[in-house]
Amino acid sequence: MASSTEAPARSAFLGERWHRPASLVGLIGLWGLAAVLVGDALFPGPAQVAGELLRQVAAGELLFHVGVTLGRVAVSFVLAMLAGCAVGVAMGLWPTVNRLADGLLLVLLNVPALVTIILCYVWLGLTETAAVLAVAINKTPMVAVNMREGARVLDPAYAELARVYRFGRWKTLRHVVVPQLAPYLLASTRNGLALIWKIVLVVELLGRSNGVGFKLQLYFQLFRIDSLLAYSIAFIVCVLAIEFAVLQPLEKRISRWQR
């Protein structure tokens, strides 16, 4: 193969691996500068927010509310994945199921999240079940659509292989079906978490008396922007931690055979 001749490597500004941290530091710097220029209590600077964050962590309150929210994220995520996979795979495998469920899926995909949340609260009361269910119902159709694509491209050649060598149900699922669905599962997980942790906050804001969403509403009403930002940052850090500690290693493991 003819490779294009590489231009002589430019001396990278600061070295490549420092670019991300540098952009973060730059962002905080800009924020600080803007806060000084605005000079208003409603636009607190990074130092003030960091102080508030530490105070809230020390009081134990922040960790409690973040924990509650993460718990809701986890439960509704599991529910949505289970339901979405079951429905999606069934739709991908059996055209009849697909034709029956397709219209419903299309409707559910286009119902605004807020409508589902309000209806759940109205019909089931302001309960934990209603909150978690509302989130799960919002997410399930997206998982189903994704998994339907995955099930449609399952290679029948490998199914034949599993039959000839008598893999049985469990072994076929584990070694033949799931590895083929893995990229779709991972994509669903990624999109799922991104969507769910946003909806969970709305659900908490509308009908719960704990969790990050509840606190955000409280501080909104009190005009305590430093506390509001402290909670937001704590939550964003959690989401990034899940991305780097769970999702990326999982992705690496799943795609190991492709390298």
Add this chain to the structure above:
Amino acid sequence: MSDLKLAIRAKRYPRHDGSPVAVFDDFALSVPAGQFLAIAGPSGCGKTTLLNIAAGLDLEFDGDRQLGRLAGGAAPAIGYMFQEPRLLPWRTVAHNVELAMGARDDAGAAAQAWLARVGLPDAGPLYPRQLSLGMARRAALARAFCVAPDLLLMDEPFASLDEATADDLRQLLREIAERTGGTILFVTHNVDEAVRLADRIVMLAGQPAAVARDVAVDLRPADRQDPEMVRRFRDRLREPAASAAVEPEPAARAVGGGR
């Protein structure tokens, strides 16, 4: 080992326009236990369909398939070397072989032993995409034999290999087959290959496919290695085959042949 009796009254495929095309019509084939039968014929004449029916993968035909049960009534083990190696790309080579064996305490060691036997002692931890086609075919051969097949089905397993590699693998197949002694159904479009390997050759022709020739290969092992002897035997097969394609010999339909 098991004997195999196929009696296909009708096997049809839909054409592009939906009209059915008959692949087999009143077709019978009987393979005595322990026989190495090669099935030769032009591509598209239904050889792979025949193997899939023999394997029990294709059940959509009108007719009967009988695979001799083992002493004690156990279902016979089937090994199938598909046209492409068909290794699970997300499992290591060793794991691919191991999976075919089912629940056995020594499956790992047995898989390694089979890999060594087919000339891949170090390929166990590799993923299939790291293998050349020849190596992947060897791994597929190990997988097919590791189940101690009572019936071994092979679909042009040495096609699209360079002649030296194909020859190595033929030699290997012949050696292992002689020692393990199962029934083998070997599909090829290469008549020389059939002459070198098989105890009996069935040539298919026409549409729907019919048996054009059914002959025992009575060459000594040494003669099978001699290109001149192989060529002479092949020519003997071809001469009457031209007329036989038009008017099949009545005897060819009959069960039998072999040793």
